[in-house]
Amino acid sequence: MAADRLYVLLERLGNLLRTEERAAGLPHGLQPVHLQALRYLQSCNRYSNTPAALTEYLGLTKGTVSQTLLLLEEKGLLRKQADTEDRRVIHLLLTEAGRAVLKQALPPELFKRALSGLPGDGAALDESLTELLRALQAANAQRSFGACGTCKHFQREGSGRFRCGLTQDPLSREDSQLLCREHEGITPGH
Numbered sequence: 001m002a003a004d005r006l007y008v009l010l011e012r013l014g015n016l017l018r019t020e021e022r023a024a025g026l027p028h029g030l031q032p033v034h035l036q037a038l039r040y041l042q043s044c045n046r047y048s049n050t051p052a053a054l055t056e057y058l059g060l061t062k063g064t065v066s067q068t069l070l071l072l073e074e075k076g077l078l079r080k081q082a083d084t085e086d087r088r089v090i091h092l093l094l095t096e097a098g099r100a101v102l103k104q105a106l107p108p109e110l111f112k113r114a115l116s117g118l119p120g121d122g123a124a125l126d127e128s129l130t131e132l133l134r135a136l137q138a139a140n141a142q143r144s145f146g147a148c149g150t151c152k153h154f155q156r157e158g159s160g161r162f163r164c165g166l167t168q169d170p171l172s173r174e175d176s177q178l179l180c181r182e183h184e185g186i187t188p189g190h
């Protein structure tokens with residue numbers, strides 16, 4: 001049955017990738033969860049770099065995430081910054097050292113090599129897996145954490161000028177590629 005076969009394949013891939021992540025983090029004294037936190041914080045936008053959003057994205061407990069943040073801060077890989085408008089909100093920012101570690105560690109070398117052997121560098125796989133992820137998130141009523149430029153609130157105002165229809169803030173081209181906690185996909189036919 002396709003479901004059984006696909007499930008086993010994805011499970012096997014998940015295990016293999018986790019093993020690779022573990023090996024990549026070892027020289028830096030980091031576990032996979034630490035690398036995953038760094039990678040999320042590098043890819044998300046300014047509305048989504050909070051401890052709460054990170055907890056939701058990783059699907060872990062608050063306690064595990066605060067331990068993770070403590071270790072990353074101690075190692076000088078991230079720093080905390082209070083929001084300029086609401087001092088109760090804390091933003092988590094990667095340091096230069098954090099970016100450098102991430103660049104070295106992820107994606108693991110073995111994964112990059114395997115991917116380069118696929119037709120179109122895995123473009124068709126990317127499409128199918130994105131659809132599968134969307135379907136699972138919708139079935140679970142989970143946030144999509146999608147890229148800003150694919151959100152229903154994303155507005156184009158002219159050449160290189162964009163705006164978030166939810167917050168009314170202007171957005172840059174770079175912002176349009178970042179992950180957002182408030183992302184809502186466009187419903188087909190709209």
Ligand code: SF4
Nearest residue numbers: 148151153154164180
């Ligand atoms: S347009 Fe959507 S994804 Fe982009 S910042 Fe606004 S809510 Fe987030």
